[in-house]
Amino acid sequence: MEDGKYVPGSIYFYAPNKGAPVFFAVAFATSGIFHIYQCIHYKSWRLTGIYVFCAVIFTAGFIVREMGAFDYENLVKFIITICLVYAAPPLFELANYNILGRILYYVPYHSPIHPGRVVTTLGFISAVVEALNGNGASYSSNRSLPEDKQNIGKALIKASLLIQIVVICLFLVLAGIFHHRCQRSGVPSDRLRSALFTLYASTALLTVRTIFRIVEYFSLAQLHFGPGLDPTTLSPLIRYEWFFYVFEASLMICNIVLMNVRHPRKYLPKSTKTYLAKDGVTEVTGPGHKDARPFLQTLFDPFDLIGLLKGKDKGKRFWETDELEGVGGGEKTIAAAGMNRKRSADVEAAAAA
Numbered sequence: 001m002e003d004g005k006y007v008p009g010s011i012y013f014y015a016p017n018k019g020a021p022v023f024f025a026v027a028f029a030t031s032g033i034f035h036i037y038q039c040i041h042y043k044s045w046r047l048t049g050i051y052v053f054c055a056v057i058f059t060a061g062f063i064v065r066e067m068g069a070f071d072y073e074n075l076v077k078f079i080i081t082i083c084l085v086y087a088a089p090p091l092f093e094l095a096n097y098n099i100l101g102r103i104l105y106y107v108p109y110h111s112p113i114h115p116g117r118v119v120t121t122l123g124f125i126s127a128v129v130e131a132l133n134g135n136g137a138s139y140s141s142n143r144s145l146p147e148d149k150q151n152i153g154k155a156l157i158k159a160s161l162l163i164q165i166v167v168i169c170l171f172l173v174l175a176g177i178f179h180h181r182c183q184r185s186g187v188p189s190d191r192l193r194s195a196l197f198t199l200y201a202s203t204a205l206l207t208v209r210t211i212f213r214i215v216e217y218f219s220l221a222q223l224h225f226g227p228g229l230d231p232t233t234l235s236p237l238i239r240y241e242w243f244f245y246v247f248e249a250s251l252m253i254c255n256i257v258l259m260n261v262r263h264p265r266k267y268l269p270k271s272t273k274t275y276l277a278k279d280g281v282t283e284v285t286g287p288g289h290k291d292a293r294p295f296l297q298t299l300f301d302p303f304d305l306i307g308l309l310k311g312k313d314k315g316k317r318f319w320e321t322d323e324l325e326g327v328g329g330g331e332k333t334i335a336a337a338g339m340n341r342k343r344s345a346d347v348e349a350a351a352a353a
Contacts, residue, residue, distance in 0.1 A: 004239040006231035010072040013231070014241050021066035024249050028058040031256045042265035047102060050095045051259055054088045058252065061085040075144065083137045085248070089209060090130050090164065092255055093171070096202055097122040099264050100175055103195050105272040110181035112174060115272070125167050132160035161214045168207055175199060187280040195267040198258065205255045212237075212247035
């Protein structure tokens with residue numbers, strides 16, 4: 001039973017629980033195996049393959065934490081488990097950006113941004129966060145380094161945590177604008193709503209976890225460990241291990257299991273070229289949402305502000321007509337453009353009745 005008192009020699013402050021890491025290692029491994037099955041079943045490696053990678057990282061992190069529970073004075077094991085467990089959650093955010101992009105592909109006429117730019121823009125920022133987080137954790141947790149380098153590590157982690165909040169806000173703004181446009185136009189798609197609500201739930205879990213990490217780390221970073229430090233004055237978030245398992249491990253296992261239960265491919269088509277017509281019922285397979293600009297330009301100008309200022313429309317509004325130019329002779333026929341309309345089973349049944 002935890003009493004909030006410092007355990008002499010423990011790098012964790014307390015004596016780590018020996019049973020909890022086993023449970024979470026098994027839980028993440030099980031979810032990861034199920035994600036592998038779902039990636040194969042739905043053929044969705046590009047969409048949800050990152051969950052397999054996250055499951056591997058978390059499983060390895062908790063295996064090392066279990067080893068550290070029996071050797072809580074070992075600095076190497078402490079650093080490895082910290083780097084692994086804290087490096088995976090930003091990848092969950094990246095997965096959400098990818099899923100939001102696929103949702104925007106499904107209803108392109110209400111997208112506030114080119115769907116492909118969600119991943120490249122927010123993903124680029126997440127890559128910066130991941131680099132800051134990983135390097136910061138390795139520097140700040142290594143007590144054998146000089147104090148100035150440990151302080152650099154603390155600053156890197158602080159920056160990564162704050163940037164995560166900013167990116168989450170940007171993500172919610174994009175999703176919120178899109179959702180509002182769909183509601184205003186009356187797009188009656190239960191699958192679309194289900195996909196969005198799943199993203200909102202996942203984002204809520206990640207946001208609570210990030211806020212916890214900010215409060216925890218900022219209270220820890222201001223301390224100067226050394227002679228005269230009274231351990232009882234430390235924040236309870238540091239002195240009690242259950243905070244970590246409630247606001248870090250539990251939230252993250254809920255997030256990855258959420259995507260097992262409400263897998264995105266249950267609601268979204270396999271191809272990004274398949275989109276929902278404005279009647280909210282008919283699915284249309286068209287040419288896809290393209291962006292002919294150079295990659296670097298799309299990365300640093302995701303909203304194509306330059307194109308707007310010049311009055312150029314970089315995206316072809318293919319959803320506004322049932323006829324597209326053919327690749328060959330330029331005939332404006334549905335067949336030449338490879339258009340394929342398909343009604344849902346419910347609509348067909350209603351028509352037959």
